[in-house]
Amino acid sequence: PRDAVLGEEYGALSGTSGLTWVLDPIDGTRGFVSGTPTWGVLIALGDAEGPFFGIIDQPYIGERFVGTPSGAELTGPAGKTALVTRAARDLSQATVMTTFPEVGTRDEATAFAEVSRQARLTRYGMDCYAYGLVAAGQIDLVIEAGLQPYDIQAPIAVVQAAGGIVTDWQGGPAHNGGRTVAAANADIHAQALAVLGSCPR
CATH class of the missing domain: 3.30.540.10 (Fructose-1,6-Bisphosphatase, subunit A, domain 1)
Known part of the structure; x- marks a missing residue:
């Protein structure tokens, strides 16, 4: 109470x-x-x-x-x-997911498109189930923008308990929502941030 x-x-x-x-x-x-x-x-x-x-x-x-x-x-x-997340791999071998093809603002969509261009495979429309797939070791990254705290807090706990990392696009805390990246491991997380971190705030 x-x-x-x-x-x-x-x-x-x-x-x-x-x-x-x-x-x-x-x-x-x-x-x-x-x-x-x-x-x-x-x-x-x-x-x-x-x-x-x-x-x-x-x-x-x-x-x-x-x-x-x-x-x-x-x-x-x-x-x-x-649940255990995937082992490290190069971004060129990674599977990336997001909910909508039109990710956030124009700048955010451009940053996501660059990660997608470098990745092996990009899939859309998986909603919260995508975070379960990160935790289960099936995919490498979920990248979103414009989230609310209630969209991301449960996925943070699940992904991190399985060995993954969830932050904002600058590597800071993600539990208040906004721009988020859920990664299977520190290596793929760093590769994603190298692209996403250049997006204007």
Whole structure:
């Protein structure tokens, strides 16, 4: 009862414990409306430093990605599996995802396009499920712009618990949203920032 709550649908409720629950009941509304299983329910718990517990839940296909201080796991039809991000590789061999082809502002779209040009493969429209794929070691990068805190806090906890890194485009904290990059490892993260970091603020 003393925890704060921040949600997409109901705004912010203040608390006194220093902890905040961050909720997004349907992340990926277009995917939900389209009937594609890329949307999800996002739940995060964190403090002033950012989230340390997160859930990405896709109820239609029965998959739940969970990140805690002790690690990350996927619970699904096949049971429970520990989540570990991909090993380092060159950007030219990387798979990159984002939600919309029209990423953010013109400058942001230009920066993303340059990362995409250098990468092996770029895919669109995966919503929060893309972060689960980073945590599961299936892809290397998710790059977004214009996010809200409730869009990114649960993915931060899941990806980082699996061994990945999530920051803004300058390498700073990402839990307040805005421009974000989720990377499978420090090497691919640095390669992405080398391009994204030059984008005008």
